Structures are given as structure tokens and as C-alpha cells.
Amino acid sequence: MDLARIPVLSLEDDRADLPARIGESFRTFGFAMVRDHGIDQALIDRAWELTRAFFELPVETKMHYHLAGKGGARGYTPFKTEVAKGATEKDLKEFWHVGRDLPEGSPLAESMAPNVWPAEIEGFEETFKQLYRRFDEVGAQILSAIAIDLGLDEKWFDPAIEDGNSVLRLLHYPPVGEGAGGAIRAGAHEDINLITLLLGAEEAGLELLGKNGEWLSVAPPEGALVINIGDMLQRLSNHVLPSTTHRVRNPEGARAGFSRYSMPFFLHLRSDFPFVTLPQCISEENPDRYPVSITADDYLNERLREIGLIA
Template identity: 80%
Template sequence: MDLAEIPVLSLDADKADLPARIGESFRSFGFALIRDHGIDQTLIDRAWELTEAFFALPVEVKRKYFIAGQGGARGYTPFRTEVAKGASEKDLKEFWHVGRDVPASSPLAASMPPNIWPEEIAGFRETFTELFAQFDEAGAKVLSAIATDLGLDARWFDPAIEDGNSVLRLLHYPPVSDAAGGAIRAGAHEDINLITLLLGAQEAGLELLGKDGRWLSVAPPEGALVVNIGDMLQRLTNHVLPSTTHRVRNPSGDRASHSRYSMPFFLHLRSDFRFKTLRQCITDTRPDRYPETITADDYLQERLREIGLKR
């Protein structure tokens, strides 16, 4: 398996040329690797411990936190529920979602249900509330660099993501057995949201589809974030920034008997944000692919149905 030669950028040290460098990385791969992201390592370490502790609970305990009909928006989603768009086999994973809490009086409350928390794991709520906030802050900095690279004001995305419907996903891929058949840990897919910030890709398995049609392994240095473009940003930029297909393949050899954990933060727009293609991304040779308008929540609900989380 060839390695994707994605440059590792610093959110802190590379401030002057970060917009241009991150833009180049996204145009080339749809992905970027970012260190010095500001998320506290002690908090990350605690989050890993609590993630493992939760998924080690008995299935019947975890299923107490599954909310039917909510599309996995909050709480627990059982093993082999989600399916990649167009795939026939469901993914070999289970996950937990933490979202943004908004007041019941908020006009966004209908699309953003309140969080639920496992009572069996001490410190779970406090840890992941803080981790969500730090991911949120890091994501806003990445979007600021993207905005500058696109020729927008550095704060352009701020109102678009204020009270955005972002989700922190705690992912567990259990050991893989022969009974998996043709299923893999995460089938080839593109993310729905604006950008995804991922911790935990140091464990082998994450691959992106290169422009030449070859699968390339993504191997960030310890502690770095993997950041990728989602379909919402691809739509907004008229495909100037591509949403790249990626997957998590099954391990081989003795690694097949090990669990894999990861923590993606899916940074979303406000639910009531209405898509309008950026004029900077429309040219005579790149006409507007999306003249129709749609809200971010309408788009999200359509995609959740495609991946089996809603009916």
C-alpha cells in the first residue's frame, strides 16, 4: 500500500503561509495533516480511556442509549448499523455521538436534540463537553485559513458555523473475524459535513482514493489531526475543494484481533444555513453546479437516509 504524501502543517507555526499550504493540500488530496492544533493532550488521553471504557460495557447496557428514529444524532449507534452510500454490507463499527447543546427555545432546537450521557462512566460528560469545545475552536481556525485561501474574509465562516450542528463521534471498530464476509470497518464514502477533524488515525487502516484511482494510506505523526473536506464544503466551493473518497480497511495478521478506536469531529454549518455557491468559485470554465438552494439540515437529512441512519 502506497503512502499519501500529505505535508504536515502547523496551525501555530505556519500562520503566515498556512492558507496557501492548506489550500494546496486540500486541492491535491482533499486531506491535510495538522499538528499544533491546540487540543489539550491530557484531555485527549482521558477521552481515549473513557471511550474504551464505554465500548467495553455489555451490549445490553450500551443499547440503553440508542434512540430510535433520531438518525444516530445523539448517544449510541449499534454495531453494523451504518452503511456507506451504494454499499451492500454494513460497516463493522459502533459509535457514540456528542452534539452541541442549544436552549430549548432556540430556533435550531428541532434539528439539534439534547445530549444524553452514560451514567456508568464517571467524568464522561465533562470530558467530552470540553473536548467538543476544543475541537470546535480548532475547526474554526482551519476554516479561517480555508476562507483566506478562497479569497474570502478570514471570518467568513464564523456566522455560518455559529451554533452549527457539529458532532463528535467516538468510534469503535471491534476485532475482525472470518464471519465478517465482505464487510469492512468503514466502506468507501465521502463525509457529509464541511470539514472533519480526526484523532486516532495512527492505527493503520485509513485510506484515501487518489486522483489516479489508487488507494493511498494516511499515516499522520503521533498527535496530529487528519482533516478532510466534506460534501458541504465541496458543494459550497463548486468542487474547487474536493470531498475525497476514503475508507477504513480491515487489518490483517495479528492486528485483526485488536480493536481500533478513533474520534472524528464532523464540523457542520448551522442547520438553517442556505447553500449559495461562492462566486469566487464560479468561472466560465467552472459553471455553477448547484444553482438550486437547499438548507444545511435538508441536505443532512437526505444524506442520513442514504447511509441507513434514517428512513
């Protein structure tokens, strides 16, 4: 398996040329890596510890936090629920979603449910509210660099993501048994949202589909974030910034007996954001692929139906 040669950029040292460098990485891979992001390592370590503690709870306990009919938007989603678009086998994973706490009386409350928290895990709510805020802040920094690279004002995305429907997902891929059949930990897919910020997992397995049609391994250095373009930003940019297909393959040999944990932050637009293709991304060679505008919430629900999370 070849390694994706994604450059590792610094949010501290590369500020002046970050827009151009991160834009080049996104155009080449659909992915980028950043270090010096400022998220406290002690907070990250605590989050990993609490994530493991939750998924070690009995299934019966975890199911108390499964909100039927809510599409997994908050709380617990059980093992083998989600399916990659176009796939027949369900992913070998279970997950927990933390969303945004909206101000009282927000008009967005209809599309964004309140959070639920596991009473069994001390410090869970406090830790993940704090981590959510830090992901939110770092995500806004990345979007500022993207805006400049696209020829927009550096603050262009700020109102578009204010009270956005972003989700922090705590993921557990259990050990892979012999009964997995054709299923894998996460089938080949593209993310729905604007950008995804991913804290690296201890266990390998993340792969992106290269432009030559071959799978490339993604191996971030310790402490770095992996960032990838989602379909919403691909749509907004008229495919100037591509949403790259990726997957989590099954481990082999002795590693098949180990769990894998990861922690992606899916940065979303406001639910009422109207998609209008950026004029900077329309040309004679690249005509507007999306002349009909829909809202971010309409788009999200369309995609959630495709992956089996809502009916």
C-alpha cells in the same frame, strides 16, 4: 500500499502561509494534516480512556442509550447499522455521538436533539463537553484559513457555523472475525459535513482514494490531526475543494484480533444555513453545479437516508 504524501502543517509556525499551504493540500488530496493545534494531550488521553471504557460495557447497557428513530444523532448507534452510500454490506463499527448544547429557546432545537450521557462512566460528560469545545475552536481556525484561501474574509464562516450541527463521534471497530464476509470497517465514502477533524487512531487502516484511482494509506504523526473536506464544503466551493473518497480497511494477520478506536469531529453548518455557491468558485470553466439552494438540514437528512441512519 503507498503512503499519501500529505504535508504536516503547524497551526503555530505556519500562520502566515497557512491558507495557501492548506489550500494546496486540500486541492491535491482533499486532506491535510496539522500539528500544534493546542488541544491538551491530557484531555485527549482521558477521552481515549473513557471511549474504551464505554465500548467495553455490555451490549444491553449500551443499548439503553440507543435512541430509536433519531438517526444516531445523539447517544449510541449499534454495530453494523451504518452503510456507505451505494454499498451493500454494513460497516463493522459501533459509535457514540456528542452534539452541541444549544442555548435555551434556540430556534435550532427542532433539528438538534439534546445530548444523552452514560451514567456508568464517571467523567464522561465533563470530558467530552470540553473536547467538543476545543474541536469547535480548532475547526474555526481551519475554516478561517480556508476562507482566506478562497478569497473570502477570514471571518466568513463564523456566522455560518454559529450553533452549527457539529458532531463528535467516538468510534469502535471491534476485532474482525472470520464471519465478516465482504464487509469492511468503513466502506468507501465521502463525509457529509464541511470539514472533519480526526484524532489519529493507534491501529492503521485509514486510506484515501488518490487521483490515479489507487488507495493511499494515511498515517498522521503522533499528536497531529487529519483534516478532510466534506461534501458540504465541496458543494459550497463548487468542487474547487474536493471531498475525497476514503475508507477504513480491515486489518490482516494478528492485527485482526485488535480493536480500532478513532474520534472524528464532523464540523457542520447551522441547520438553517442556505447553500448558495460561492461566486469566487464559479467561472466559465467551472459553471455553477448547484443553482438550486437548499438548507444544510435538508442536505444532511438527504444524506442520512442514503447511509441508512434514517428512513
